[in-house]
Amino acid sequence: MSPRKSLAESRLTRQRILDAGLVIASAEGLEGLTIGRLAAELGMSKAGVIGHFGTKEGLQLAVIDAATAMFVREVPERARGVARGLPYLRAACEAWISxxxxxxxxxxxFFTAAAAEFDGREGPVREAIAHADQLWQRELRLNIRRAVSLAELPPHTDIDQLLYEIVxxxxxxxxxxxxxxxxxxxxRARRALERLW
Known part of the structure; x- marks a missing residue:
């Protein structure tokens, strides 16, 4: 087997593990995501699974990255090309609902469940969840500010309050x-959002 083929197969195996891990973690939480469970689910050895991530925490962090990539693909990417400000906020929120x-x-x-599971804890997993959430909130906040500056929203708009209500x-x-x-x-969510604009 050539090194290139071996590397490609390793990447495919890793992606299969992450896809299965994301499904399990979304329904049962990141703590429910175990090396043994994934190995059984995928017909692999535990060593075969752990070899891709090193530790359970490494697996959890990789699943958070996979969840982030899915969210980016399904929400902000679907609003790409829409004018910044209120048009972007509307498009991004519609993509989020969808x-x-x-x-x-x-x-x-995934992030709603993971945040509830880890919000009272400390460590790298909690930090990764919080970081992903902060990045998305930053994107929304920037577009709320832009909508205010373009007079698409009233000048007295409380930016943090509007962000809070969207979330x-x-x-x-x-x-x-x-x-x-x-x-x-x-x-109902669509009607609630329309009242904010």
């Missing part, structure tokens, strides 16, 4: 979809 509505992961929003609507959407199976929740 991401939750399409149930790409069995546990709904709160999305958390409520995930809650009603996941806990109650409420298929009307996306429409």
């Amino acid at each position: 991401y939750l509505e399409r149930e790409l992961l069995p546990g709904g929003c 709160a609507i999305m958390l409520a959407l995930n809650h009603f979809l996941q806990l109650h199976g409420d298929r009307r929740a996306p429409a």
Whole structure:
């Protein structure tokens, strides 16, 4: 086997592990993600799984990276090319609703579940979850500021309050979809967002 083929196969195996890990972690939490569980799920040895990540924490951090990449692909990337400011906020929020509505992961929003699981802890896993959340909030905040500066939103808009309300609507959407199976929740989220603009 050539080194190039071996490297390509290793990357594919790693991606298979991450894809399965993301599904498990979304529904059962990052603590429910174990090397043994993944090995059994994928028909691999524990050593074969651990060889790609080193430790359980390494696996958890890699799954957070995979979840971040999925979110970026499904939300901000779908708003790419839309004018910054209020048009971007509308497009990004619609993409965010669509991401939750399409149930790409069995546990709904990965970061909502992971934040609840790790918000009272310390360490690299919590820091990675918080960092991903901060980056997305920064993107939203920048576009709220731009919308105010372009007079797309009123000049007295409380930027932090508006950001808080956007995030709160999305958390409520995930809650009603996941806990109650409420298929009307996306429409309610859209109506709630329209009241903010």
